[in-house]
Each structure stands twice: as C-alpha cells, then as structure tokens.
Amino acid sequence: MLRKLEEKDIPYMLEWMHDREIISGFQTPFDKYTEAEAKSFIENSFSGANQHFAFTDENDEYLGTISLKNISYKNMRAEYAVVARKKAQGTGAARKATEELLRYAFDELKLHKVYLSVLEKNYRARSFYEKCGFKYEGTDVDAVLIDGEYQTHIWYGLIQGAVKE
Numbered sequence: 001m002l003r004k005l006e007e008k009d010i011p012y013m014l015e016w017m018h019d020r021e022i023i024s025g026f027q028t029p030f031d032k033y034t035e036a037e038a039k040s041f042i043e044n045s046f047s048g049a050n051q052h053f054a055f056t057d058e059n060d061e062y063l064g065t066i067s068l069k070n071i072s073y074k075n076m077r078a079e080y081a082v083v084a085r086k087k088a089q090g091t092g093a094a095r096k097a098t099e100e101l102l103r104y105a106f107d108e109l110k111l112h113k114v115y116l117s118v119l120e121k122n123y124r125a126r127s128f129y130e131k132c133g134f135k136y137e138g139t140d141v142d143a144v145l146i147d148g149e150y151q152t153h154i155w156y157g158l159i160q161g162a163v164k165e
Contacts, residue, residue, distance in 0.1 A: 053067065
C-alpha cells in the first residue's frame with residue numbers, strides 16, 4: 001500500500017539510512033541523517049517535481065520509500081527510485097509498490113516514461129527492475145565517484161503501455 005510519508009516513519013527510515021549495506025551505492029550521505037533531517041525530508045517529500053511515498057504492510061508499518069523524482073510535465077517523464085528496509089527485502093512488497101507507483105505515474109500523472117539508473121554491479125537491483133518491466137537503455141561508464149572509485153551506471157526505462165501485468 002502506498003501513502004504519503006509521515007513522521008511516524010522516521011525511525012524506520014533511519015534504520016535503512018544508517019545501514020551501510022543498503023546505502024553503499026547511494027550518492028546522498030544518508031548514514032549521516034538525523035531525526036531532524038529525516039523529518040525535513042518528509043515535510044518536503046511531495047511536490048510537483050518530486051513525489052516520495054511510503055510503502056507499508058497491512059498494519060501500515062513503513063517498509064520503504066518509493067519515488068517519482070525530477071518529474072517533467074514538459075517531457076512527461078520521471079525518475080523512479082525505491083529503497084526497502086531489510087525486513088521488507090525479498091517479500092514482494094517493493095514489487096507491489098512498484099506496480100502501484102507505475103499505475104499512478106501512467107494513469108494519474110499521464111506520464112509517457114519512467115526511467116532509472118543503477119550501479120552496474122548491483123545485480124540484485126537490476127534483476128528486480130527487469131522483473132518489473134524496465135528495459136535496458138544504455139550504459140554510462142564512470143558516471144559517479146563513490147568512495148574514491150568511479151562506478152558505471154546502467155539506465156533502464158519503461159514506456160507507458162509497456163507495464164507488465
């Protein structure tokens with residue numbers, strides 16, 4: 001289930017933010033985030049350009065954040081992002097949230113395309129994105145500098161009407 005982020009989600013958000021394994025390929029230094037910074041993120045989490053949602057279990061417990069970022073109504077596209085707490089990984093919760101978010105992107109926002117980039121070496125995430133229907137679009141060699149090493153990004157996209165059922 002998707003809903004807007006709420007203050008009650010802060011402890012669960014900080015759980016994944018401070019998990020080195022989860023954030024190892026992220027550009028944002030989430031490991032340094034405080035409660036105040038997480039609260040500020042929540043307060044600014046929903047606008048025309050960026051829409052961050054919580055995905056939850058049947059008891060409304062936060063399992064992760066799923067987002068449409070850099071929404072362009074001129075080009076009718078947005079960047080997709082998802083992160084799940086360890087508790088939610090492998091449960092299918094992120095997949096269901098992705099399906100719901102894509103329906104929202106294409107049916108409600110009327111976007112033409114949703115895209116993402118992922119580290120080349122993040123095979124687990126790449127497999128997940130492909131299972132969700134995203135298609136490989138290209139490689140950006142030495143795209144980002146992480147811990148003193150250049151990393152290659154793989155780009156994926158999904159065009160409206162191509163969503164897997």
